[in-house]
Amino acid sequence: MTFEERHFWLRRLHSLSGIVPIGGYLAFHLYENYTATRGGEAYNRMVRNLQETPFAIFLEIGIIIVPLLFHGVYGLFVTGTARPNVTSNRYVRNWMYFLQRATGVILFAFVIFHLWTTRLVNIRDHESVDLFRLMQESLQSRWIYAFYIVGILSATFHLANGIWSFSIVWGLTVGPRAQRRMIWVSAAVFLILSFIGIRSIQAFRA
Amino acid sequence: MEVAKDPKTRDGRRTSPVVYDRACLEEVCGSCAMRVNGVARMACTALIDSLAQPVKLEPLAKFPVVRDLSVDRSSMFESLKRVKAWVPIDGTYDLGPGPRMAESERAYAYELSKCITCGNCLEVCPQVNDRSSFMGAAPISQVALFNRHPTGRMLAAERLDALMGEGGLDECGNAQNCVRACPKSIPLTTSIAEMFRATTAHGFRKLFGS
Numbered sequence: 001m002t003f004e005e006r007h008f009w010l011r012r013l014h015s016l017s018g019i020v021p022i023g024g025y026l027a028f029h030l031y032e033n034y035t036a037t038r039g040g041e042a043y044n045r046m047v048r049n050l051q052e053t054p055f056a057i058f059l060e061i062g063i064i065i066v067p068l069l070f071h072g073v074y075g076l077f078v079t080g081t082a083r084p085n086v087t088s089n090r091y092v093r094n095w096m097y098f099l100q101r102a103t104g105v106i107l108f109a110f111v112i113f114h115l116w117t118t119r120l121v122n123i124r125d126h127e128s129v130d131l132f133r134l135m136q137e138s139l140q141s142r143w144i145y146a147f148y149i150v151g152i153l154s155a156t157f158h159l160a161n162g163i164w165s166f167s168i169v170w171g172l173t174v175g176p177r178a179q180r181r182m183i184w185v186s187a188a189v190f191l192i193l194s195f196i197g198i199r200s201i202q203a204f205r206a
Numbered sequence: 207m208e209v210a211k212d213p214k215t216r217d218g219r220r221t222s223p224v225v226y227d228r229a230c231l232e233e234v235c236g237s238c239a240m241r242v243n244g245v246a247r248m249a250c251t252a253l254i255d256s257l258a259q260p261v262k263l264e265p266l267a268k269f270p271v272v273r274d275l276s277v278d279r280s281s282m283f284e285s286l287k288r289v290k291a292w293v294p295i296d297g298t299y300d301l302g303p304g305p306r307m308a309e310s311e312r313a314y315a316y317e318l319s320k321c322i323t324c325g326n327c328l329e330v331c332p333q334v335n336d337r338s339s340f341m342g343a344a345p346i347s348q349v350a351l352f353n354r355h356p357t358g359r360m361l362a363a364e365r366l367d368a369l370m371g372e373g374g375l376d377e378c379g380n381a382q383n384c385v386r387a388c389p390k391s392i393p394l395t396t397s398i399a400e401m402f403r404a405t406t407a408h409g410f411r412k413l414f415g416s
Contacts, residue, residue, distance in 0.1 A: 003371070003372075004367060004368075004370045004371035004372075004374075005370060005409070005412065007370070007371055007372050007374075007376070008370040008371075008374075008376060008405065008409055009409070009413075011376035012376070012406075012409070080337065081333065081335075081337045081338035081340075081377070082332055082333060082335075082337075082338075082379060083332050083335040083336075083337065084332050085330070085332050085383075088244055088245075088330075089330050089381075089383045089386075089387075091381075091382070091383060091386060093380070093381055093382040093383075094332070094381045094382070094383050096381075097332060097379050097380065097381035097382075098332075098381075100379075164380075165379075165380045168380055168398075168399050168402055169376075169380075169402050170402065170403075170406050171399070171402050171403025171404070171405075171406040171407070172403075173399065174396060174399040174400050174402075174403055175396055175399070176393070176395065176396060179395075179399070
């Protein structure tokens with residue numbers, strides 16, 4: 001593979017990894033966490049079930065950690081080549097371009113914090129920890145709660161807007177009308193996932 | 207132009223005239239692009255009575271300034287050479303007439319051919335800057351033009367190869383400012399998306415076909 005093709009596939013892999021598997025996992029993650037609205041017992045049962053999935057550790061590394069690490073680190077590198085100009089070009093799409101990069105940087109910090117506090121801090125006795133109580137206690141802090149709200153909305157926005165640009169990058173939507181129609185898909189993804197995510201996080205504070 | 211005949215400083219002393227590029231004065235040569243009141247546009251069609259006073263003129267920021275408002279846009283020419291933005295017809299004998307083009311194709315290609323290499327699309331692009339080597343919308347749209355041409359198409363694969371490298375198509379961040387800044391109303395974002403589709407197919411062809 002030539003240098004040109006390597007660069008091309010790196011960029012395309014960055015685009016693809018944001019949707020499959022990361023976007024898919026985000027949707028699943030928010031969906032499963034909605035169980036929190038049914039109380040601690042139901043939530044912990046759901047967590048146990050997931051932990052008993054065959055090859056769980058390999059799925060975690062292969063579908064979550066490695067793609068996230070690649071998408072995040074390469075994404076920061078790509079963001080480093082940007083000079084946003086929303087003050088002189090006040091168009092919606094230019095704002096979306098800026099927000100995509102801003103939420104990406106927020107998410108890099110949020111995901112590290114989130115992984116550290118829920119997965120890595122008790123890595124030795126992960127199977128026996130009461131995750132519902134752990135979340136309840138950590139979300140008592142108004143700051144952590146606010147960080148979670150910002151993190152969830154950043155993630156759902158980043159995915160929804162990412163679907164829009166993904167469909168251009170891979171050649172699905174070419175014309176302006178097709179791209180406008182894709183905004184509806186993007187908006188629906190944002191609204192539905194945000195609703196599920198925010199309701200779930202609220203359940204830990206109830 | 208009247209000002210340039212008798213250039214004076216603010217306190218009335220004679221000085222050298224402001225240097226700027228211009229030729230056609232009707233928005234077809236592409237040389238007078240500059241920032242007028244902060245907006246990248248062709249100076250020749252920026253009519254003075256429709257502008258807020260005093261008018262502030264600045265050179266384009268994405269190109270090296272030669273002097274005053276005159277900038278060196280040769281980076282755009284380099285990009286056009288890189289993507290082979292021409293129809294290959296040179297040879298030692300007459301190749302005869304090329305294939306005919308459908309009228310609908312010709313009409314669309316004409317819109318793309320209106321590009322005057324003014325640089326406004328690069329000026330407003332957040333991905334064209336000192337931190338990246340992105341070529342910008344204009345040369346990408348030229349690939350859409352020449353890959354559409356029945357004879358130009360003979361270099362299609364080489365052009366797509368050139369777009370796939372660093373500083374090429376995938377540096378685009380889809381901010382879509384270019385299509386709004388283009389003085390010739392060229393569907394730049396459609397060209398870009400069309401090239402995204404073409405390079406996707408080209409990439410897979412190379413990955414599984416070689």
